[in-house]
Amino acid sequence: MENFDSRTVLNVANVEIPGRVFLAPMAGITDLPYRRICRAHGAAYAVAEMVASQAQLRTSRKSQERFNLKGEQAPRGIQLLGCFSQDLADSARYAAECGAQIIDLNCGCPAKKVCSVASGAALLANEDLVKELLEAMVSSVSGPVTLKYRTGTDEAHINAVRIAKMAESVGVQMLTLHGRTRAQAFRGEAEYETIRQVKQAVGIPVIANGDIGSGAKALQVLQETGADGVLIGRAAMGNPWIFEEISAALDGRRYVPPSKKAVIDVIAEHTEAHLSFYGSERGLKTIRKHISWYFKRLDLCTDYLKRLYEENTPSGLQQALVRILEDELPDSESAMAGVLFPLEPKPHLPHHEESKDEKTGVD
Numbered sequence: 001m002e003n004f005d006s007r008t009v010l011n012v013a014n015v016e017i018p019g020r021v022f023l024a025p026m027a028g029i030t031d032l033p034y035r036r037i038c039r040a041h042g043a044a045y046a047v048a049e050m051v052a053s054q055a056q057l058r059t060s061r062k063s064q065e066r067f068n069l070k071g072e073q074a075p076r077g078i079q080l081l082g083c084f085s086q087d088l089a090d091s092a093r094y095a096a097e098c099g100a101q102i103i104d105l106n107c108g109c110p111a112k113k114v115c116s117v118a119s120g121a122a123l124l125a126n127e128d129l130v131k132e133l134l135e136a137m138v139s140s141v142s143g144p145v146t147l148k149y150r151t152g153t154d155e156a157h158i159n160a161v162r163i164a165k166m167a168e169s170v171g172v173q174m175l176t177l178h179g180r181t182r183a184q185a186f187r188g189e190a191e192y193e194t195i196r197q198v199k200q201a202v203g204i205p206v207i208a209n210g211d212i213g214s215g216a217k218a219l220q221v222l223q224e225t226g227a228d229g230v231l232i233g234r235a236a237m238g239n240p241w242i243f244e245e246i247s248a249a250l251d252g253r254r255y256v257p258p259s260k261k262a263v264i265d266v267i268a269e270h271t272e273a274h275l276s277f278y279g280s281e282r283g284l285k286t287i288r289k290h291i292s293w294y295f296k297r298l299d300l301c302t303d304y305l306k307r308l309y310e311e312n313t314p315s316g317l318q319q320a321l322v323r324i325l326e327d328e329l330p331d332s333e334s335a336m337a338g339v340l341f342p343l344e345p346k347p348h349l350p351h352h353e354e355s356k357d358e359k360t361g362v363d
């Protein structure tokens with residue numbers, strides 16, 4: 001089996017990405033604290049979640065949280081959402097001032113609230129507008145602009161290759177392609193043939209995305225598409241170790257799953273970082289979804305969650321959380337491996353869900 005070297009450096013214009021396994025932007029999930037955790041476990045790049053480009057939304061709490069790259073490891077990126085070139089150009093400049101080295105345009109979000117204002121995946125139906133938006137962004141910042149998009153509007157309108165060529169011609173420096181159409185949203189299976197065609201059509205890095213949740217799948221997608229890297233979304237919910245697993249598979253190394261202690265340490269560290277980023281009042285609520293994903297991954301009874309949700313102080317939550325994990329997780333390494341990476345997909349993974357944030361769009 002071919003090795004791909006997970007640490008191959010990808011050059012995105014003047015920015016070096018130190019590997020080919022990336023964390024996908026997921027609104028309301030891949031915030032600054034979680035990106036840091038995923039990078040520590042092997043994600044070579046983690047762009048910030050989509051942020052609205054309209055000037056009047058820039059100072060909202062949510063936008064400010066998403067423009068916040070304080071302490072974020074390089075390479076730093078911010079993803080913008082919008083359909084007006086002036087807004088996107090201004091926002092791109094603002095994102096660069098906030099420390100973003102790479103500015104990404106979202107042409108992939110299928111959420112109604114986003115598409116109904118002609119943004120996200122709705123843009124795929126208007127290639128001229130996408131060109132105008134990308135040109136405006138490219139000319140507004142000195143660093144690279146990238147595009148994250150889907151294969152097309154629907155099965156009858158697959159235009160990913162045309163958009164790729166156009167994007168490259170206006171100076172876009174990397175493409176990330178989710179192998180589904182806007183109409184599919186998250187249904188059905190991602191296809192990789194269009195990603196292969198895009199890779200053949202352009203000279204800039206192409207990152208494959210969609211339904212990649214194991215080392216074997218990442219290898220298969222890289223082999224099938226010739227893509228330069230993979231972007232991992234839902235498989236990273238409650239599972240930052242996925243980056244280590246995929247990296248090991250690409251390098252042809254044996255994957256060593258985390259010990260019980262390492263798992264507990266990561267969940268406790270994530271919880272602490274989350275609470276300090278959002279403040280305890282909000283953070284105690286918003287950390288719940290992450291804890292529930294960890295528990296689902298670890299096959300822990302969700303009855304414990306109710307008990308945790310009753311905790312109303314950070315220290316109470318942390319202590320109760322660590323106690324449950326200490327008591328309930330198996331001690332042996334092989335048992336931990338079986339828990340984190342079962343052979344069959346876990347029954348209750350959030351695979352076809354959109355978060356509240358995705359449904360409602362931004363702000």
Ligand SMILES: Cc1cc2nc3c(=O)[nH]c(=O)nc-3n(C[C@H](O)[C@H](O)[C@H](O)COP(=O)(O)O)c2cc1C
Pocket residue numbers: 024025026027028029049050079106108109148178209210211212231232233234235353354355358
């Ligand atoms: C809850 C959720 C939020 C998402 N938010 C974003 C986003 O902010 N920007 C974006 O480009 N894609 C977003 N996506 C799409 C993912 O980046 C990714 O393209 C998609 O989930 C397919 O990859 P996967 O099969 O590995 O999950 C989101 C997906 C989910 C499930």
